[in-house]
Amino acid sequence: MAYTEEELKKELETKEYEYGFYTDIESETFPKGLSEDIVIAISQKKQEPEWMTEWRLEAFRVWKQMEEPEWANVNYEKPNFQDISYYSAPNKKPKYNSLDEVDPELLDTFKRLGISLDEQKKLAGVAVDIVMDSVSVATTFKKTLAEKGIIFCSISEAIQEHPELVKKYIGTVVPQKDNFYAALNSAVFSDGSFCYIPKGVRCPMELSTYFRINQAGTGQFERTLVIADEGSYVSYLEGCTAPSRDENQLHAAVVELIALDDAEIKYSTVQNWFPGDKNGKGGVFNFVTKRGLCEKNAKISWTQVETGSAVTWKYPSCVLKGDNSIGEFYSIAVTNNFQQADTGTKMIHLGKNTKSTIISKGISAGQSQNSYRGLVQVNSRAENARNFSQCDSLLMGNRCGAHTFPYIEAKNKSAQIEHEATTSKIGEDQIFYCNQRGIDTEKAIALIVNGFSKEVLNKLPMEFAVEAQKLLEISLEGSVG
Amino acid sequence: MLEIKDLHASVEDKKILKGINLQVKAGEVHAIMGPNGSGKSTLASVIAGKEEFEVKKGSVALNGEDLEELSPEERAHQGIFLSFQYPVEIPGVTVTNFMKTAINESRKARGLEDMPANQMLKLIREKSELLEIDRKFLSRSLNEGFSGGEKKRNEIFQMAMLEPKLAILDETDSGLDIDALRIVANGVNKLRGGENAIIVITHYQRLLEYIVPDFVHVLHDGKIVKSGTKELALELEEKGYDWIKQETVV
Ligand SMILES: Nc1ncnc2c1ncn2[C@@H]1O[C@H](COP(=O)(O)OP(=O)(O)OP(=O)(O)O)[C@@H](O)[C@H]1O
Ligand SMILES: [Mg+2]
Numbered sequence: 001m002a003y004t005e006e007e008l009k010k011e012l013e014t015k016e017y018e019y020g021f022y023t024d025i026e027s028e029t030f031p032k033g034l035s036e037d038i039v040i041a042i043s044q045k046k047q048e049p050e051w052m053t054e055w056r057l058e059a060f061r062v063w064k065q066m067e068e069p070e071w072a073n074v075n076y077e078k079p080n081f082q083d084i085s086y087y088s089a090p091n092k093k094p095k096y097n098s099l100d101e102v103d104p105e106l107l108d109t110f111k112r113l114g115i116s117l118d119e120q121k122k123l124a125g126v127a128v129d130i131v132m133d134s135v136s137v138a139t140t141f142k143k144t145l146a147e148k149g150i151i152f153c154s155i156s157e158a159i160q161e162h163p164e165l166v167k168k169y170i171g172t173v174v175p176q177k178d179n180f181y182a183a184l185n186s187a188v189f190s191d192g193s194f195c196y197i198p199k200g201v202r203c204p205m206e207l208s209t210y211f212r213i214n215q216a217g218t219g220q221f222e223r224t225l226v227i228a229d230e231g232s233y234v235s236y237l238e239g240c241t242a243p244s245r246d247e248n249q250l251h252a253a254v255v256e257l258i259a260l261d262d263a264e265i266k267y268s269t270v271q272n273w274f275p276g277d278k279n280g281k282g283g284v285f286n287f288v289t290k291r292g293l294c295e296k297n298a299k300i301s302w303t304q305v306e307t308g309s310a311v312t313w314k315y316p317s318c319v320l321k322g323d324n325s326i327g328e329f330y331s332i333a334v335t336n337n338f339q340q341a342d343t344g345t346k347m348i349h350l351g352k353n354t355k356s357t358i359i360s361k362g363i364s365a366g367q368s369q370n371s372y373r374g375l376v377q378v379n380s381r382a383e384n385a386r387n388f389s390q391c392d393s394l395l396m397g398n399r400c401g402a403h404t405f406p407y408i409e410a411k412n413k414s415a416q417i418e419h420e421a422t423t424s425k426i427g428e429d430q431i432f433y434c435n436q437r438g439i440d441t442e443k444a445i446a447l448i449v450n451g452f453s454k455e456v457l458n459k460l461p462m463e464f465a466v467e468a469q470k471l472l473e474i475s476l477e478g479s480v481g
Numbered sequence: 482m483l484e485i486k487d488l489h490a491s492v493e494d495k496k497i498l499k500g501i502n503l504q505v506k507a508g509e510v511h512a513i514m515g516p517n518g519s520g521k522s523t524l525a526s527v528i529a530g531k532e533e534f535e536v537k538k539g540s541v542a543l544n545g546e547d548l549e550e551l552s553p554e555e556r557a558h559q560g561i562f563l564s565f566q567y568p569v570e571i572p573g574v575t576v577t578n579f580m581k582t583a584i585n586e587s588r589k590a591r592g593l594e595d596m597p598a599n600q601m602l603k604l605i606r607e608k609s610e611l612l613e614i615d616r617k618f619l620s621r622s623l624n625e626g627f628s629g630g631e632k633k634r635n636e637i638f639q640m641a642m643l644e645p646k647l648a649i650l651d652e653t654d655s656g657l658d659i660d661a662l663r664i665v666a667n668g669v670n671k672l673r674g675g676e677n678a679i680i681v682i683t684h685y686q687r688l689l690e691y692i693v694p695d696f697v698h699v700l701h702d703g704k705i706v707k708s709g710t711k712e713l714a715l716e717l718e719e720k721g722y723d724w725i726k727q728e729t730v731v
Binding site for chain 2: 427428429430432433434435436437438439440441443447448450451452453454455
């Protein structure tokens with residue numbers, strides 16, 4: 001443990017914050033606006049089979065009838081959906097066999113992000129499928145995975161190569177009409193990742209995808225589908241950084257996880273969309289639908305570190321359908337300046353002896369608003385369901401806010417539901433104590449924040465934990481004083 | 482080493498220190514006693530640079546250098562250490578991690594590399610043995626759920642780790658049981674030497690039997706009203722503060 005902490009610290013001191021640049025890669029971008037024609041064009045562009053085009057059109061028709069939701073505890077100017085371009089692809093066609101074939105400027109971008117493929121390849125056990133704008137441009141480690149029968153590719157590729165799997169599972173956890181943003185995503189999703197772990201296989205490495213928004217004015221509509229077949233295991237990492245931009249960018253992703261009997265999926269996210277500048281200008285709007293379905297004895301854990309976005313609206317959820325299934329949610333959400341976050345989770349207990357755990361850590365600084373919204377629902381058939389929720393908020397200064405909205409709906413008397421909540425403030429006395437020991441205020445805050453977030457940070461894979469710690473530090477820079 | 486001249490300090494326009502003069506030389510141990518609310522902790526905080534207190538007049542200098550412009554962490558880097566009367570809790574940050582950060586930050590300020598992990602471990606082992614601290618203790622969150630005595634012992638452990646030039650111990654003895662008092666005093670005495678100076682703030686003569694002071698000062702209403710040798714502490718123990726208060730009124 002001590003060694004690990006030492007390592008973390010080293011890492012923290014050497015890495016620099018590296019977002020806020022814009023890469024000028026030629027790209028092919030659709031005209032702004034959304035209509036049936038655009039939906040069809042996207043589908044054709046991707047040479048999709050007809051069933052997929054139809055599926056998108058169904059979604060589009062539903063979306064047109066829907067209203068943008070109002071209920072989250074956030075205020076923002078609604079995006080104009082006709083003023084967004086719905087497709088943008090790096091000009092050079094995807095699929096490179098080696099790094100030499102990749103656009104040097106793109107490689108440079110990755111280097112500046114600290115995630116060069118070179119480095120990634122060396123990072124033991126991490127396969128990287130990078131989503132640059134909307135199309136996957138590079139895939140590594142595929143061979144090793146293929147030997148185990150694991151499929152890890154872009155969703156477009158999956159639609160071409162494994163249509164039976166995609167057709168069987170897409171939209172089964174998050175239906176097209178689930179909500180406004182999910183419907184929009186279903187109609188126009190440009191790309192995303194697909195992962196299938198066969199029966200009884202333990203995925204030998206962390207699967208990781210880096211998402212980026214890179215083209216001014218293009219919305220990002222990622223679609224991720226992860227299927228863990230019976231008795232299999234996979235740990236999936238998703239990380240994001242975005243270049244700074246003087247214009248709101250919309251991000252509406254959908255992630256569907258399916259854990260069949262006795263399977264386990266760990267899904268970790270470090271999210272760092274551009275939050276807007278000190279005055280709240282610019283920044284990404286992040287409206288995400290993430291949901292996992294657990295069959296018998298299956299387990300899904302969501303771990304997330306959210307530091308970015310101007311507006312975040314996100315509730316990774318678990319549907320505990322099978323008996324004895326387990327859902328977990330570990331989250332750190334940081335808001336600073338004028339950021340607004342409304343995040344949380346839903347645990348839907350349907351099966352018997354289902355268990356869920358929610359650990360949510362909210363950190364608010366500046367004039368930001370940080371809300372936790374959690375729903376624990378126990379169905380009438382769900383004998384002996386258990387939930388434990390803990391929501392801790394840490395405030396920095398007097399102008400920010402933390403809000404907790406726990407909703408509990410228990411329709412079965414045997415349910416055991418525990419909820420704990422605390423709110424604390426970084427005290428001047430704590431800071432002075434650190435100062436007195438030679439630790440400056442910036443570092444003291446990082447230390448206190450890391451301590452506060454520890455239970456969640458510990459759930460992340462090592463390399464991600466390092467990145468996450470650094471992000472926490474950076475996103476709170478200059479927030480006291 | 483430490484030179485305080487005519488120091489006046491206030492908080493929110495409330496005058497607390499009203500003209501303190503004190504000289505502490507390297508190698509000396511000074512005890513500061515005085516009734517509750519007389520300004521002892523305030524004096525310690527002002528030396529350590531707590532910004533809440535405003536220095537209205539006078540100066541504090543360490544080894545000839547005026548401290549006024551220095552931040553609390555810079556003062557710490559210069560070798561000032563304060564053992565707090567009420568140590569704060571920092572949840573989720575282990576004692577070890579905290580100490581590691583503190584030591585490396587001070588090293589960084591002096592242009593040194595981080596202390597290598599094995600050296601750090603050795604230092605931790607040595608100092609925790611000196612203060613008879615269970616190793617398990619070191620992986621607990623700083624001060625969280627520590628008993629009063631444990632907190633104080635932990636302060637002295639930190640002092641031993643940081644090896645300050647000037648250590649100010651604010652009522653480190655209160656809350657300690659008899660054995661702990663001996664252990665802590667032993668730790669403090671280890672620091673004692675030609676290079677270092679120590680200021681002990683205490684209400685009790687007992688501590689001074691273990692950490693024998695060269696000088697004893699009585700603080701009353703923001704001023705040092707009496708100074709003497711260790712016998713003064715005995716006299717105070719016997720007679721209380723009333724006679725001094727009366728003397729100063731006269
Ligand atoms: N932040 C503050 N705001 C207002 N008054 C303060 C503040 N800090 C200290 N004081 C006051 O200053 C006076 C001196 O306090 P200080 O803590 O220095 O006393 P002390 O000598 O250490 O007492 P004790 O023996 O009880 O520890 C007290 O009257 C106290 O109430
Ligand atoms: Mg005091």
